[in-house]
Amino acid sequence: MKARKLLMIPGPIEFEPEVLQAMGIPTTSHVAPDFIEIFGKSLELMREVWKSPKGQPFIVAGTGTLAMDMAAANLIEQGDNVLVISSGYFGKRFKDILDRYGANTTLLEAPLGETVPLEIIENELKHKQYKALTITHVDTSTGIIVDPKPIAQLAKKYNTLSILDGVCSVAGEELNQDEWELDIVLTASQKAIGVPPGLALLMVSEKAMQVWENRKTLVSNYYADWSNWLPIMRAYEERRPSYFGTPAVNLIVALETSLKIICKEGIEKRVKRHQSLAKAFRAAIASLNLTILPKTTEIAANTLTAVYYPEGIDGAALSSKMVDSNVIIAGGLLPEIKTTYFRIGHMGSVSPNDLLAVLGALERALSELGQPLEVGKSLQTFQNELLKAH
Amino acid sequence: MKARKLLMIPGPIEFEPEVLQAMGIPTTSHVAPDFIEIFGKSLELMREVWKSPKGQPFIVAGTGTLAMDMAAANLIEQGDNVLVISSGYFGKRFKDILDRYGANTTLLEAPLGETVPLEIIENELKHKQYKALTITHVDTSTGIIVDPKPIAQLAKKYNTLSILDGVCSVAGEELNQDEWELDIVLTASQKAIGVPPGLALLMVSEKAMQVWENRKTLVSNYYADWSNWLPIMRAYEERRPSYFGTPAVNLIVALETSLKIICKEGIEKRVKRHQSLAKAFRAAIASLNLTILPKTTEIAANTLTAVYYPEGIDGAALSSKMVDSNVIIAGGLLPEIKTTYFRIGHMGSVSPNDLLAVLGALERALSELGQPLEVGKSLQTFQNELLKAH
Numbered sequence: 038m039k040a041r042k043l044l045m046i047p048g049p050i051e052f053e054p055e056v057l058q059a060m061g062i063p064t065t066s067h068v069a070p071d072f073i074e075i076f077g078k079s080l081e082l083m084r085e086v087w088k089s090p091k092g093q094p095f096i097v098a099g100t101g102t103l104a105m106d107m108a109a110a111n112l113i114e115q116g117d118n119v120l121v122i123s124s125g126y127f128g129k130r131f132k133d134i135l136d137r138y139g140a141n142t143t144l145l146e147a148p149l150g151e152t153v154p155l156e157i158i159e160n161e162l163k164h165k166q167y168k169a170l171t172i173t174h175v176d177t178s179t180g181i182i183v184d185p186k187p188i189a190q191l192a193k194k195y196n197t198l199s200i201l202d203g204v205c206s207v208a209g210e211e212l213n214q215d216e217w218e219l220d221i222v223l224t225a226s227q228k229a230i231g232v233p234p235g236l237a238l239l240m241v242s243e244k245a246m247q248v249w250e251n252r253k254t255l256v257s258n259y260y261a262d263w264s265n266w267l268p269i270m271r272a273y274e275e276r277r278p279s280y281f282g283t284p285a286v287n288l289i290v291a292l293e294t295s296l297k298i299i300c301k302e303g304i305e306k307r308v309k310r311h312q313s314l315a316k317a318f319r320a321a322i323a324s325l326n327l328t329i330l331p332k333t334t335e336i337a338a339n340t341l342t343a344v345y346y347p348e349g350i351d352g353a354a355l356s357s358k359m360v361d362s363n364v365i366i367a368g369g370l371l372p373e374i375k376t377t378y379f380r381i382g383h384m385g386s387v388s389p390n391d392l393l394a395v396l397g398a399l400e401r402a403l404s405e406l407g408q409p410l411e412v413g414k415s416l417q418t419f420q421n422e423l424l425k426a427h
Numbered sequence: 428m429k430a431r432k433l434l435m436i437p438g439p440i441e442f443e444p445e446v447l448q449a450m451g452i453p454t455t456s457h458v459a460p461d462f463i464e465i466f467g468k469s470l471e472l473m474r475e476v477w478k479s480p481k482g483q484p485f486i487v488a489g490t491g492t493l494a495m496d497m498a499a500a501n502l503i504e505q506g507d508n509v510l511v512i513s514s515g516y517f518g519k520r521f522k523d524i525l526d527r528y529g530a531n532t533t534l535l536e537a538p539l540g541e542t543v544p545l546e547i548i549e550n551e552l553k554h555k556q557y558k559a560l561t562i563t564h565v566d567t568s569t570g571i572i573v574d575p576k577p578i579a580q581l582a583k584k585y586n587t588l589s590i591l592d593g594v595c596s597v598a599g600e601e602l603n604q605d606e607w608e609l610d611i612v613l614t615a616s617q618k619a620i621g622v623p624p625g626l627a628l629l630m631v632s633e634k635a636m637q638v639w640e641n642r643k644t645l646v647s648n649y650y651a652d653w654s655n656w657l658p659i660m661r662a663y664e665e666r667r668p669s670y671f672g673t674p675a676v677n678l679i680v681a682l683e684t685s686l687k688i689i690c691k692e693g694i695e696k697r698v699k700r701h702q703s704l705a706k707a708f709r710a711a712i713a714s715l716n717l718t719i720l721p722k723t724t725e726i727a728a729n730t731l732t733a734v735y736y737p738e739g740i741d742g743a744a745l746s747s748k749m750v751d752s753n754v755i756i757a758g759g760l761l762p763e764i765k766t767t768y769f770r771i772g773h774m775g776s777v778s779p780n781d782l783l784a785v786l787g788a789l790e791r792a793l794s795e796l797g798q799p800l801e802v803g804k805s806l807q808t809f810q811n812e813l814l815k816a817h
Contacts, residue, residue: 044455049455057451063442064439064624098624098625099672137647137649227673260490283615
């Protein structure tokens with residue numbers, strides 16, 4: 038049997054061969070003309086993927102948490118009111134980060150498997166002036182998606198900046214930053230954007246850049262400070278050499294490769310592919326009598342699915358059997374229910390073939406562990422749903 | 428003619444083919460057993476390269492500036508006195524970073540081309556209690572090396588933490604962290620450690636970890652905070668899965684590959700190779716009647732050489748002719764004299780063949796630009812010096 042395993046976790050994901058080839062190119066100088074062109078082009082392509090022709094893109098060596106950190110460190114000053122809308126682990130992480138910069142945070146935490154109702158958000162905004170609010174588009178810990186559009190509209194109505202953690206959504210879920218008037222949309226390379234881990238990516242609105250420019254205090258984090266990075270991003274986009282910290286050359290060459298693949302597929306088509314695959318996958322999971330973590334399919338992400346283990350099934354044994362079938366899945370992440378569920382990533386270049394492999398391995402593993410099921414049912418359901426979508 | 432150009436700048440450098448292959452591997456999960464082993468082994472191998480069996484290593488996605496930022500953000504609290512010993516651009520950058528965390532910094536700046544005398548350092552330490560001092564081992568902007576050992580001894584004598592910016596030295600210059608009692612030695616992946624850019628690497632002494640543990644205030648930078656990373660480093664070293672931010676998987680696989688190559692060569696032998704190649708290269712440069720930026724060869728780094736352009740030679744024209752000869756060199760970096768000198772990196776896997784290519788291209792370029800020189804002289808000098816060294 039082929040040794041290569043399918044990496045079906047919610048990041049890092051499966052990457053295109055061209056992207057991996059780009060990772061392995063002989064590294065060039067960070068101020069070489071060909072690399073300046075690649076960096077500049079990447080910044081331009083980000084605008085296309087984010088649908089933010091007016092946004093200011095940032096590409097910085099680091100993780101998705103650094104991207105969150107940059108948003109918080111640059112926008113927040115001591116005592117600023119910030120509303121954190123959370124549907125999982127990463128919502129709460131944003132609170133931790135904001136608190137570090139002296140924010141006076143209010144956490145609106147959805148009950149497990151749910152989202153925070155719009156009325157509750159509006160009620161908060163109505164009764165207190167918030168400088169900013171944060172939304173986790175897709176919380177990787179729960180597989181829950183939040184519709185950012187009406188929240189961004191509320192933010193606008195109440196003169197509040199909106200920050201979208203798009204780590205598990207950008208280039209996979211529907212996003213229209215400028216039209217929806219989201220002020221920051223951030224992500225990390227190893228998710229739907231399709232590049233190995235190591236890059237923090239942000240797109241910042243003109244309004245948010247102005248808020249940053251009008252800060253009264255220095256950003257209390259040197260590496261995250263846009264003062265250091267903005268001239269560099271501008272220089273690369275104008276195809277001029279510039280230096281602050283050495284850019285992660287190979288990762289950026291891989292980023293340009295992936296962004297070109299994304300734009301060639303077309304962002305609308307890519308999002309539709311995520312939606313139809315995720316829908317078919319959820320139907321297949323349901324046909325096995327398994328329950329997903331989001332309470333309704335309307336709030337289930339299209340980039341990953343979080344599924345409860347059936348009663349009596351040991352999670353470690355299931356994962357191990359999946360690995361024997363060359364499929365790697367992720368365990369739970371939400372501390373309080375960590376051992377009760379698993380997660381399948383299906384974003385980026387994901388294909389029906391990949392998801393059939395997952396379902397096949399899952400059926401065999403469950404069956405071998407004594408779980409009653411109709412063998413082949415999930416595969417059949419998946420196929421039918423997919424055909425219906427076309 | 429082969430299109431591939433030699434990257435002879437002071438980082439990113441030329442990388443081993445195995446390292447570049449590691450960059451392009453299909454990315455695995457950050458908690459997969461084989462990756463946990465690779466991460467754990469990398470931490471162990473760092474201790475060998477740093478000669479710091481007692482140190483706490485950190486591997487974090489970011490640049491060398493992030494490594495400096497982590498040292499400053501974690502050790503420094505508002506009002507702490509810090510002595511910055513500078514012999515170029517990166518010395519002064521450390522002051523900027525320390526200032527950001529509220530340090531009360533004193534900058535001891537060497538005159539251009541020189542180092543700060545030990546007496547001046549001791550005089551400062553004698554008259555004021557400093558919490559920490561920073562040393563730039565090799566300043567990439569000037570090609571000047573500072574001997575960290577006597578400064579670390581002074582630091583110990585005056586009960587001061589010593590922080591070594593080893594970005595352009597670790598795995599290229601002599602270093603013995605534990606024996607020399609250096610508290611932090613930091614570097615970045617794209618230098619002598621031989622991995623494409625994207626990783627910040629630190630080794631922290633037990634004493635410095637204690638100072639951090641006894642902080643009175645929170646670290647004012649979320650991403651840099653060791654509270655987030657220490658449990659992760661410990662987990663990987665104990666071969667347990669753990670998660671804070673997604674590690675830069677491919678870069679870390681490349682790091683392990685390079686650290687193994689380094690340890691196989693042997694760190695003593697590797698440092699000697701850097702020394703003898705650099706010595707021969709400096710002699711060759713002198714034989715062309717060119718002047719290096721460091722005032723004496725005793726303070727000239729072995730990882731790069733900074734050379735003044737001869738009078739009447741245009742820097743851009745010289746670089747461009749070098750590129751035509753498939754050799755990429757770096758321009759100046761020190762703002763005040765940026766256009767008057769160039770820099771050649773010779774660290775990591777650098778071989779005599781690489782440096783002959785540089786000298787050959789340099790001779791031809793200078794000659795074509797009308798600079799009088801004895802053709803072949805620098806190559807002959809290089810060969811003779813190298814033979815003498817063996």
